[in-house]
Amino acid sequence: MPTVRVQQADFDTGRELETLTRGRVDVGAVASFVGLVRDANDGHAIRGMTLEHYPGMTEKALEAIVAEAHGRWDLVDTLVIHRVGALAPGERIVLVGVASAHRGEAFAACEFIMDYLKTRAPFWKREDTPEGSRWVDARASDDAAAGRWD
Amino acid sequence: MTVTILYFAALRERVGVSHEQVALPPGAPTVASLVDQLRSRDARWTEAFAPGKTWRVSVNQHMADTATPIKPGDEVAFFPPVTGG
Numbered sequence: 001m002p003t004v005r006v007q008q009a010d011f012d013t014g015r016e017l018e019t020l021t022r023g024r025v026d027v028g029a030v031a032s033f034v035g036l037v038r039d040a041n042d043g044h045a046i047r048g049m050t051l052e053h054y055p056g057m058t059e060k061a062l063e064a065i066v067a068e069a070h071g072r073w074d075l076v077d078t079l080v081i082h083r084v085g086a087l088a089p090g091e092r093i094v095l096v097g098v099a100s101a102h103r104g105e106a107f108a109a110c111e112f113i114m115d116y117l118k119t120r121a122p123f124w125k126r127e128d129t130p131e132g133s134r135w136v137d138a139r140a141s142d143d144a145a146a147g148r149w150d
Numbered sequence: 151m152t153v154t155i156l157y158f159a160a161l162r163e164r165v166g167v168s169h170e171q172v173a174l175p176p177g178a179p180t181v182a183s184l185v186d187q188l189r190s191r192d193a194r195w196t197e198a199f200a201p202g203k204t205w206r207v208s209v210n211q212h213m214a215d216t217a218t219p220i221k222p223g224d225e226v227a228f229f230p231p232v233t234g235g
Contacts, residue, residue, distance in 0.1 A: 035235055051234065052159050054227060057211035082234060094235055114235060120213070122227075123234025124159035135160040138204075138231035 002070070002078045004062040006053060008085040013095055020077045020099040027076050031106035032097045033114050039089035041136070047128040049136075051084045051093070054122035058082075065116040069098070072112065073105040080113065082123065112149050119146040151222040153184070158229035161205055164198040174222060181207050182216040184226065204231060 003019070013034055021027045039046050066078050079097040087093060096113050100106040125136040152171045162168050175183040188195045199205065207214050208227045220226060 053234070054156070054158055054208075054211075054229070057208060057227070060211050061213075118235040119232065121234050122158065122208070122229060122232050124230065125233045126159070135230065136233045138233055 002063070002066045003080070004059055004066060005081045006055075006058050006062070006084060007081065008083060010083070010092060011081050011095055013092070016079060016081060016095060017097045020079055020097050024076065024099075026101060027099045028101045029103040029106040030097060030099045031103065031110040032095065033110050034092055035094040035114075037087045037089050037091050037093060041127060044127070044129045044131070046089060047130070048086060048088045049128065050086050050126045050133075051082075052124045052126065053082075053084050058122050061121045062117065065113055065120060068116070069109045069113050073100065073109045075100045075105060075109055078109070078113070080117070082117070082121070084123070115142070115146045115149060118142045153220055153222065153224045153226050155184075155188075156225065156227040158227065160230045161198060161228050165194055174220065179220050180216065181209065181214055181218045181220060181226065184220060185216070205229065206231060 017030060017032055020030055037049055062080050066080060069075060069078060076099040079095065081095045083093055096110050098106045098110045119142050126133055127136055151174050153174055154169065155172050156169045157165055157167060175187045177183065185199050189199050206229055209218050209220060210225050
């Protein structure tokens with residue numbers, strides 16, 4: 001059963017990924033992605049960031065992305081956890097975990113979910129820099145990455 | 151007959167409100183006619199939705215576009231391109 005969670009709290013990556021395989025013997029591969037807050041972006045020092053989202057729609061968008069992944073690949077289970085609120089450099093932002101029988105599906109679906117999340121899930125980052133805070137601009141490279149899956 | 155409008159992130163800061171109830175435009179309203187109505191309010195709104203400004207819209211929490219029809223009770227949200235992950 002796919003899991004989608006949007007939360008302020010941090011998560012334990014190992015424990016969360018274990019839930020993908022607990023009690024199962026049909027999983028041969030788990031691929032995962034963890035996104036973290038960097039201390040610099042576009043040449044600016046980053047003191048931290050605040051993630052805003054659209055409660056309700058965000059969960060729906062993530063569930064739709066996960067459902068699309070299950071339609072494209074033969075997956076056993078998936079997990080998406082995305083944090084919101086104030087985050088400091090080094091903190092975890094997002095975890096995607098995909099369990100499947102073979103690694104090919106797990107790798108591909110994990111990358112697909114992240115590419116779609118970055119262009120379709122309603123989250124917005126505001127970075128705190130020494131010069132003040134600013135909204136992060138969307139990147140054309142993220143659109144290009146998502147476009148690979150069309 | 152009204153719709154609920156939500157604004158997020160930089161767009162919310164530009165217009166200065168996070169949510170409001172707005173009377174539907176007359177005729178067969180779409181996102182485009184709602185945006186025209188908002189633009190006509192004052193400079194803040196004209197600027198926020200000026201040609202060339204990039205914004206996204208959802209209707210009832212599904213991604214939409216300017217041609218999407220809207221009806222009484224709908225939840226319409228305007229926001230910048232997303233930057234999560």
